[in-house]
Amino acid sequence: MSAKDLNALFNPRSIALVGVPRGLKAGKVFLLGLMDQGFKGPIYPVHPSASEIDGLKTYPRLIDVPDPVDMAIIMSPRETVMDVLEECAVKEVKAVILYTSGFSELGDEKGRKEEERMREIARRGGFRIIGPNCMGIYSPASQLAPFPEMPRVPGSVGFLSQSGSLVHLFTNMCTSKKLYFRHIVSYGNSCDVDFPELLEWMRDDDNVRIICAYLEGVREGKSLVKALKMIAGRKPLIMWKVGETDAGRRAATSHTGSLAGKPHLWKMLFRQYGIIEVSDIEELLDIVMAFYHLLLKGQGRVVIVSGPGGPAVSAADAAERSGLSMASLGEQTVKRLRGILPTTGVSLKNPIDVGMAASFDLRHYLDTLDALVQDGGVDAIVILGGGATNELTEQYVEGLVRIKKASDKAIIAVAYPGFITQEELLAPLYESGIPVYPTPKRAFRAYAKMMRFYQFQKARGIAD
Amino acid sequence: MSAKDLNALFNPRSIALVGVPRGLKAGKVFLLGLMDQGFKGPIYPVHPSASEIDGLKTYPRLIDVPDPVDMAIIMSPRETVMDVLEECAVKEVKAVILYTSGFSELGDEKGRKEEERMREIARRGGFRIIGPNCMGIYSPASQLAPFPEMPRVPGSVGFLSQSGSLVHLFTNMCTSKKLYFRHIVSYGNSCDVDFPELLEWMRDDDNVRIICAYLEGVREGKSLVKALKMIAGRKPLIMWKVGETDAGRRAATSHTGSLAGKPHLWKMLFRQYGIIEVSDIEELLDIVMAFYHLLLKGQGRVVIVSGPGGPAVSAADAAERSGLSMASLGEQTVKRLRGILPTTGVSLKNPIDVGMAASFDLRHYLDTLDALVQDGGVDAIVILGGGATNELTEQYVEGLVRIKKASDKAIIAVAYPGFITQEELLAPLYESGIPVYPTPKRAFRAYAKMMRFYQFQKARGIAD
Numbered sequence: 001m002s003a004k005d006l007n008a009l010f011n012p013r014s015i016a017l018v019g020v021p022r023g024l025k026a027g028k029v030f031l032l033g034l035m036d037q038g039f040k041g042p043i044y045p046v047h048p049s050a051s052e053i054d055g056l057k058t059y060p061r062l063i064d065v066p067d068p069v070d071m072a073i074i075m076s077p078r079e080t081v082m083d084v085l086e087e088c089a090v091k092e093v094k095a096v097i098l099y100t101s102g103f104s105e106l107g108d109e110k111g112r113k114e115e116e117r118m119r120e121i122a123r124r125g126g127f128r129i130i131g132p133n134c135m136g137i138y139s140p141a142s143q144l145a146p147f148p149e150m151p152r153v154p155g156s157v158g159f160l161s162q163s164g165s166l167v168h169l170f171t172n173m174c175t176s177k178k179l180y181f182r183h184i185v186s187y188g189n190s191c192d193v194d195f196p197e198l199l200e201w202m203r204d205d206d207n208v209r210i211i212c213a214y215l216e217g218v219r220e221g222k223s224l225v226k227a228l229k230m231i232a233g234r235k236p237l238i239m240w241k242v243g244e245t246d247a248g249r250r251a252a253t254s255h256t257g258s259l260a261g262k263p264h265l266w267k268m269l270f271r272q273y274g275i276i277e278v279s280d281i282e283e284l285l286d287i288v289m290a291f292y293h294l295l296l297k298g299q300g301r302v303v304i305v306s307g308p309g310g311p312a313v314s315a316a317d318a319a320e321r322s323g324l325s326m327a328s329l330g331e332q333t334v335k336r337l338r339g340i341l342p343t344t345g346v347s348l349k350n351p352i353d354v355g356m357a358a359s360f361d362l363r364h365y366l367d368t369l370d371a372l373v374q375d376g377g378v379d380a381i382v383i384l385g386g387g388a389t390n391e392l393t394e395q396y397v398e399g400l401v402r403i404k405k406a407s408d409k410a411i412i413a414v415a416y417p418g419f420i421t422q423e424e425l426l427a428p429l430y431e432s433g434i435p436v437y438p439t440p441k442r443a444f445r446a447y448a449k450m451m452r453f454y455q456f457q458k459a460r461g462i463a464d
Numbered sequence: 465m466s467a468k469d470l471n472a473l474f475n476p477r478s479i480a481l482v483g484v485p486r487g488l489k490a491g492k493v494f495l496l497g498l499m500d501q502g503f504k505g506p507i508y509p510v511h512p513s514a515s516e517i518d519g520l521k522t523y524p525r526l527i528d529v530p531d532p533v534d535m536a537i538i539m540s541p542r543e544t545v546m547d548v549l550e551e552c553a554v555k556e557v558k559a560v561i562l563y564t565s566g567f568s569e570l571g572d573e574k575g576r577k578e579e580e581r582m583r584e585i586a587r588r589g590g591f592r593i594i595g596p597n598c599m600g601i602y603s604p605a606s607q608l609a610p611f612p613e614m615p616r617v618p619g620s621v622g623f624l625s626q627s628g629s630l631v632h633l634f635t636n637m638c639t640s641k642k643l644y645f646r647h648i649v650s651y652g653n654s655c656d657v658d659f660p661e662l663l664e665w666m667r668d669d670d671n672v673r674i675i676c677a678y679l680e681g682v683r684e685g686k687s688l689v690k691a692l693k694m695i696a697g698r699k700p701l702i703m704w705k706v707g708e709t710d711a712g713r714r715a716a717t718s719h720t721g722s723l724a725g726k727p728h729l730w731k732m733l734f735r736q737y738g739i740i741e742v743s744d745i746e747e748l749l750d751i752v753m754a755f756y757h758l759l760l761k762g763q764g765r766v767v768i769v770s771g772p773g774g775p776a777v778s779a780a781d782a783a784e785r786s787g788l789s790m791a792s793l794g795e796q797t798v799k800r801l802r803g804i805l806p807t808t809g810v811s812l813k814n815p816i817d818v819g820m821a822a823s824f825d826l827r828h829y830l831d832t833l834d835a836l837v838q839d840g841g842v843d844a845i846v847i848l849g850g851g852a853t854n855e856l857t858e859q860y861v862e863g864l865v866r867i868k869k870a871s872d873k874a875i876i877a878v879a880y881p882g883f884i885t886q887e888e889l890l891a892p893l894y895e896s897g898i899p900v901y902p903t904p905k906r907a908f909r910a911y912a913k914m915m916r917f918y919q920f921q922k923a924r925g926i927a928d
Contacts, residue, residue: 026821078808102808133809163774165820169880216777242774247790247815248781254811255773280778280905281880309719310627310706313680314744317712326711344542344566345597347718351711356629357490416633416745441744 006201008094012071016044019076027075033145062087075099089125098131104257115191134188135164155180156209158202162216178430182207196227210291212238217258232273233462274456289435290446294410298379300451301327304351306384307358312351315440322448327378336371359388366399373407380410386420401432470665472558476535480508483540491539497609526551539563553589562595568721579655598652599628619644620673622666626680642894646671660691674755676702681722696737697926738920753899754910758874762843764915765791768815770848771822776815779904786912791842800835823852830863837871844874850884865896
């Protein structure tokens with residue numbers, strides 16, 4: 001079965017919502033999501049007794065829908081699911097999102113058997129199933145969304161998540177950072193379409209530049225290894241694998257019926273295939289943000305520019321701990337800095353401490369940055385700062401954007417918590433390819449992992 | 465020299481600001497800070513040519529001030545500092561905050577020699593110096609603040625910081641979490657008053673319940689060891705020690721002239737004396753927040769309650785990795801949960817997955833929480849959730865507060881980024897002793913470090 005078969009899942013022309021509730025109950029989010037995205041094809045609600053839901057003509061059963069149905073999103077009760085799937089076969093549906101839960105995640109033989117049967121019906125009927133126990137697909141280019149109020153802007157990130165709620169949470173986090181997705185798939189218990197196949201599909205989609213994943217386990221190891229091998233170094237794959245401890249493994253089993261597998265085997269696979277591993281949602285965001293904004297180039301020689309002196313010291317620690325190298329500044333650069341900065345309360349060595357007065361006189365920050373982007377020994381500049389007032393911070397942000405426009409070096413901003421407190425002031429940075437982190441430690445962790453991936457690519461001959 | 469000598473530093477009855485600028489320049493923050501706090505005693509600006517600054521009568525030299533001066537805050541140029549200090553001796557000033565920089569942090573012999581001379585003048589004149597190269601003291605009970613717009617509410621946390629900017633940044637972070645300080649000291653190059661003495665002073669102040677510190681180095685090891693030994697287990701001391709790498713050590717030297725010392729020696733001291741080590745500002749805040757809100761009691765048996773299933777799995781991983789134990793629920797509790805929660809899409813095992821419907825029907829969260837606080841085998845409940853709308857989230861928060869009021873168990877909320885996005889909705893939690901973390905990993909890291917400190921206390925016979 002090749003990844004091409006998944007096309008109907010991502011580009012349905014018509015959708016039936018089987019078991020959509022009339023009132024505001026959990027399953028209603030699918031209808032709200034499609035309406036909010038402005039889904040272009042027809043939507044057919046299916047409900048045993050309603051004749052109309054939210055202004056849409058409603059049918060008692062799927063097979064009562066008079067027109068062809070490409071995709072069925074099924075949220076009807078557990079005991080009706082098999083019958084609905086049989087109707088999907090009759091109706092020649094091509095793709096099914098199965099939201100209903102209560103199968104293999106209950107941990108009994110019955111659930112596993114039922115999921116086997118689902119797979120059989122799908123094979124026989126010639127359709128594919130995402131789920132059960134999942135939220136399905138977000139793909140704004142096809143106006144698909146499992147929740148309302150998700151961005152309508154397609155981006156370049158793909159996200160594969162066994163958890164449905166993470167789709168919602170992670171998208172919210174990313175939207176505030178102006179980071180957008182091409183596709184997200186919440187695939188739950190994965191009775192049919194599983195992680196390896198989805199990964200392959202995202203690898204083949206040229207619109208997807210970065211792939212990230214939240215994984216509890218896979219059904220079958222061999223195709224996982226094959227898929228990871230095919231992706232190795234070609235696109236960054238950032239993986240949050242949970243179920244690493246006994247408690248986590250037990251939780252994964254009751255959440256999606258997943259067998260989490262042995263942590264050391266996963267780690268070995270990650271190393272072998274250049275997969276970037278992360279350990280929580282904050283790190284996932286941090287790393288995706290680096291790949292989203294920065295170029296894979298250079299040797300990871302960093303320079304730190306800081307107004308506050310204390311954070312500069314901890315930034316130097318963080319840079320060295322992350323395995324990056326502190327850039328040696330060129331003579332010319334040091335000479336220029338001497339002309340820019342005051343004589344006391346500063347340090348011209350890397351980390352460059354521009355002094356507290358810089359929050360009042362932004363030239364100390366901006367002229368320094370200007371000098372550094374012209375230094376051939378510098379690949380990345382991490383700048384910790386801001387203005388003393390909101391107005392000055394706006395000017396600081398404008399200055400960073402202006403310098404970034406003229407340079408392809410990595411410029412990374414640290415908006416120290418408590419320094420720049422209004423997130424909306426940072427938007428122009430995200431829009432200009434300057435990622436922003438709350439602490440230097442998180443900035444360097446992200447940039448270092450990105451540079452290690454670049455090393456992996458070079459060793460494999462994928463990049464020069 | 466005993467800690468009593470520091471009293472004038474924290475309770476001055478009158479203050480002279482030597483070298484205060486007329487316009488809005490960096491040094492002006494001291495005057496703005498005192499005015500903002502409503503400092504009760506007289507303030508005497510000292511400026512070579514102004515006769516009035518911001519409505520206050522201004523004197524050309526410190527010795528021209530006609531009345532007694534308890535504290536002098538000195539921000540006059542580097543080359544004038546020694547003369548001003550001599551004037552302090554003549555004027556019988558008791559405490560000096562020396563903001564001016566350009567001494568030992570420049571890394572030359574001259575700076576070190578000058579700091580020795582400062583110490584000599586202070587000894588001879590019978591006063592104490594904080595600094596040079598520092599922001600001095602924030603102590604709202606005495607209306608002291610080195611920046612405007614710092615809270616006027618005294619709290620129970622003490623903070624010792626070699627960095628002045630961190631005072632501002634960290635206070636901002638803490639204020640948004642309703643966490644307040646008794647005293648903060650930014651002490652820079654510490655030519656006279658150094659970390660050990662300040663630590664001793666905070667240990668002896670009954671109003672200080674928790675001490676945290678940002679440290680680049682100390683002048684002298686013997687008194688440090690003595691001070692740490694005297695604090696061991698008596699009050700939590702949360703220490704962010706920087707200068708742990710070569711790059712960090714170099715940066716510490718140019719920031720405050722500090723010798724950072726050998727990392728393994730610091731680690732040994734921390735272990736021996738029950739000092740809680742943190743590695744960045746986010747962790748510092750996380751740990752302080754745990755000590756601020758939670759009681760030192762119980763055995764660290766945690767239960768996780770989550771609406772989103774994915775985060776529940778990663779929370780179980782995080783709990784186990786942090787060294788805490790997952791509580792086994794009592795039979796009675798499981799029975800109650802069965803009556804509260806739906807039959808599918810949930811898990812009654814720890815981590816308890818209350819299902820996505822809980823964001824619509826808050827009883828699933830709150831009745832579960834109610835059952836858990838009554839389970840004798842549970843010490844701490846970490847709850848990940850929120851309402852589907854802002855109104856429901858408000859009700860969720862109210863419910864948590866109500867349950868917390870009737871229980872002394874640790875209740876820890878995780879406001880997953882992207883789930884509860886409006887920080888102000890969380891204020892009632894902080895006000896009721898419920899700390900809030902952005903991820904389960906950070907919640908467990910904080911609670912686990914707190915419980916390890918409690919173990920240390922028990923082993924030392926300080927707690928039972």
